[in-house]
Amino acid sequence: MKKILFWAVAVMVITALMPLAMLLKYGKYQKPLPEDEETVSVYVKEEDKVIEMNKTQYLKEVVSAEMPASFEMEALKAQAVAARSYLVSRQNAYKISGTPENHKGADICTDPTHCKAWISEEKRRESWGNDADKNWDKISRAVEETKGEVITYNGEVISAVFHSTSSGRTESSKDVWGGDRPYLVSVESYGDTLSPKYKSEKEISLKEFEKIAKENIEGVDFSKGIVGDIARSEAGGILTVEIGGVAVKGTVFRKIYDLRSTNVEITVDKDRVRFDVTGFGHGVGMSQYGANYLASQGKDYKEILKTYYTGVEIEKEE
């Protein structure tokens, strides 16, 4: 009899402590849903460590880092599905190839130039101030209402890359990175002209221009001219540009002169060099400002995703 009483009390105590254990583990109690139970290993670059995160929470934090909360709900949902697809495609790829050196064994990292931007909920809430609850609820809805949904091409989850603002046409992955991906081809993107990041300009002295070139490009010789032939993609991005007689890739050119995109007009005027830049980012896949424009025109997130990723389907993960 005593034994039964002991077990009855033990079960009651354990049951009572369960929510507390969940609270301690996750910070707040979350309803256990399939995606909510999954974890993702994230290499947090800023802290130089790998953290196991709840998948849903990680996706909310990515969306909050990648898109302003003021964007249309359908654009946020498109962003949520793109971020989930990108994550899943990385996980699938690393299962075969192993994780890259700079990931320290994690599925994904927080370096936006390598994977996706990320910010903790706590830090994001701080930056939002009084709008924190309202904004977080909106981002949460975008992730929860598209739960488990991924973008597929021929049944495979795609590497759903995205960028801030295109030039009015997106770039193909082939032109930017060389990999031929049939779902990442150049498409028309409307509304990018409304983005505050559509146009930017930068001016440096010719001396500085030459100095940067000499430091970064082998064999430059300015007696052969300053800026020569430029080859462009269908979307207008620089594929190669001749600098001091050497053909340089557009992506390298963008990086060394720290420009917002490869879509650049270069003007050499006496001792100055001016860069007139269109768009922001690598230009491949979904344009975030373009997505917001389409949403404002009544398109839903599936239509937005199908606009930017060619020949794809939106499916629920098994």
Ligand SMILES: [Zn+2]
């Ligand atoms: Zn990464």
